[in-house]
Amino acid sequence: MNIYETINKRRTVRDFTEKLIDTEIIHRILDAGLKAPSNDHMRSWEFIIVNDMPTRLKLIDKVNKNFTREQITEILDSWKANDQCQREMYYDGIPKQYNMLLTAGCLIIPCFRQDYPLLSPSSLSSLNGFASIWLCIENILLAAAAEGIFGVTRIPFETEQPHIKAVLNIPSNYEVPCYLALGYPKDEPNKIKQIQINVKDRIHLTWW
Numbered sequence: 001m002n003i004y005e006t007i008n009k010r011r012t013v014r015d016f017t018e019k020l021i022d023t024e025i026i027h028r029i030l031d032a033g034l035k036a037p038s039n040d041h042m043r044s045w046e047f048i049i050v051n052d053m054p055t056r057l058k059l060i061d062k063v064n065k066n067f068t069r070e071q072i073t074e075i076l077d078s079w080k081a082n083d084q085c086q087r088e089m090y091y092d093g094i095p096k097q098y099n100m101l102l103t104a105g106c107l108i109i110p111c112f113r114q115d116y117p118l119l120s121p122s123s124l125s126s127l128n129g130f131a132s133i134w135l136c137i138e139n140i141l142l143a144a145a146a147e148g149i150f151g152v153t154r155i156p157f158e159t160e161q162p163h164i165k166a167v168l169n170i171p172s173n174y175e176v177p178c179y180l181a182l183g184y185p186k187d188e189p190n191k192i193k194q195i196q197i198n199v200k201d202r203i204h205l206t207w208w
């Protein structure tokens, strides 16, 4: 599969079959992650694979399990999320947060080295470590798509962050950008409509 086919194929998937992912495939996908650009050349990234069920259950314990449609509407209105396509994604995605982490064929917790507080950056370059790990994650998602494996990134809420670090024994100078749930899709990956963007509408020649 060429790179454009893979990019076009990758979609966020939150419903997985029970099929586990071969360790060799996981290694291949994570190795693709480790090929991503890194601000300091060091690729100070570690991956915790949480497929042991009692540990996974403990890890995701603080993720909200129940949302009514009314609650989601309230959230979306407070975010001023007015686009219909965007709202449909959230109505589909928000109630799946707990279950997608629970049922993923492989749950990965990526970690990146962060030697000073991430949440009080003094400049854009203070965020380079955070920016770099997301390039790594995109490489992983693309490599996974090329293998017929899809997934989703969930950003941990504030209460989830210290819990993840405590449960998984993560050193204090490492941060977790997201949970990365991967698996074989239960339905057609393109179930949720994409926002259609014409590239020419986003290109500015010489000036904005």
Ligand SMILES: Cc1cc2nc3c(=O)[nH]c(=O)nc-3n(C[C@H](O)[C@H](O)[C@H](O)COP(=O)(O)O)c2cc1C
Pocket: 010, 011, 012, 013, 014, 089, 093, 094, 097, 152, 153, 154, 155
């Ligand atoms: C930084 C980032 C944070 C995201 N956070 C979540 C999340 O917390 N929960 C979730 O279900 N999806 C999350 N997503 C997935 C997005 O909802 C998804 O990428 C978006 O709707 C576009 O759909 P696509 O990935 O299928 O193209 C996140 C994606 C990114 C890039």
